[in-house]
Amino acid sequence: MADNSENKVTPASRQYPDPARKLKNDVATTGHSWDGIEEYDNPMPRWWVWIFIITIIWSVGYWIAYPAWPGIKSATAGLLGYSSRANVAAEINEFEARNEGFFVQLVDTDLEDIRDNDELHRFAVNAGAAVFRAQCSQCHGSGGAGVQAAGYPNLLDDDWLWGGTLDDIVTTVTWGIRNEDFADARWSEMPAFGRDGLLDDAEIDQVVNHVLSLSGADHDAQLAAAGAELYEINCASCHGDGGEGDYFLGAPALNNQVWLYGGSFDAIRETVYYSRFGVMPGFENRLREAEIRAVAAYVHQLGGGQ
Structure with a gap:
């Protein structure tokens, strides 16, 4: 087998481009080679250099004419006195x-x-x-x-x-x-029948079932019948005999299925037991x-x- 070691290219024998090497048009290269590709070391185009200089001059003028440099409390105002905040305020005033x-x-x-x-x-x-x-x-x-x-x-x-x-x-x-x-302000306050001991747990269950019956919701008929008298004594003066409610008192109707805090047995029971006291701010000021x-x-x- 022939020895081809003489033909192998080693790092020591690899040829690198000479930075001073001249190619066509007598333009020097950058001195780098990428997979055998060399790059001319051409100067920037004159038009590009002038545009770059003009942008620098323009930016300096812009800094002087318009608000630009931030300070501790505000930015520099600029010679033209431009203010986007003032423009917005003027538009708001116009409308x-x-x-x-x-x-x-x-x-x-x-x-x-x-x-x-x-x-x-x-x-x-x-x-x-x-x-x-x-x-x-x-x-x-x-x-x-x-x-x-x-x-x-x-x-x-x-x-x-x-x-x-x-x-x-x-x-x-x-x-x-x-x-x-x-x-x-509109004002009404429902008693907390359970928390304040006005009704016991069994009586509250009876009242809740009667309230459910007023709107045709699922209920225990026996408990609802037992709660009718309790409802008449404790609730009808505000909510009406048939649960029609009272706008003047702010007492909600109970004979429909529109509920402010939920119409399930548990939600109504919580309302009867603890009462509700929603607050809305007034906007007069x-x-x-x-x-x-x-x-x-x-x-x-x-x-x-x-």
Whole structure:
């Protein structure tokens, strides 16, 4: 077998390009080789160099003319005095000025007559939707469906604790419910029949079954019959003999299957045993009258307004 060791290429014998080597056009190479491929050491194009210099000069001018360098409390103002915050504020003021006429009209128009003015009603609903998203959706949901487990009312149905007319809704939004901030807040308080020892456990079970029977829900007929008298003595004065409720007292109807805290046996039993005491803030100090009227118009047209 022939010895081909003379033909082997070793690192010591490998030829590397000479950095000073000249190729065509007398342009030197970079001195590197990638798998036998060499690269010319061409200078940057003159046009590219000038563009780079111009961008540097432009950036310096921009730093001087516009807000740029951050400080401890604010950025440099710039010679032109430009402010995106001021521009936004100016746009807000412009739109508020355009809408002010509608807001004045909202206050001057009787609530029941707002719906008769298509343009005003459309404005009220749109403005009220914006107020609702900012102030009310956290509890009542973005679509007004509420959160039953937390006791936040559904505003889409026709079951209202304090009435669902425009006047009723305005009053509720203005003063709120069971808060300590306004003397005119809606107020009612259900006794805690179990916690305060007004009824024993057996009597509570009887009352709960009677309440379930009022709405046609599944119940124990024998216990419901036994709870009828207890209901008449303890509950009918607020909720009505047939469970029809009372808007003036804020007592919910019990003869339908619309429940604020759930309509299961356990949920109703917890309500009877511990009572409920939901609180809603009043917006008299947060919103101007026109905004309150607008959000009332929006809530009223969601589908459950009376």
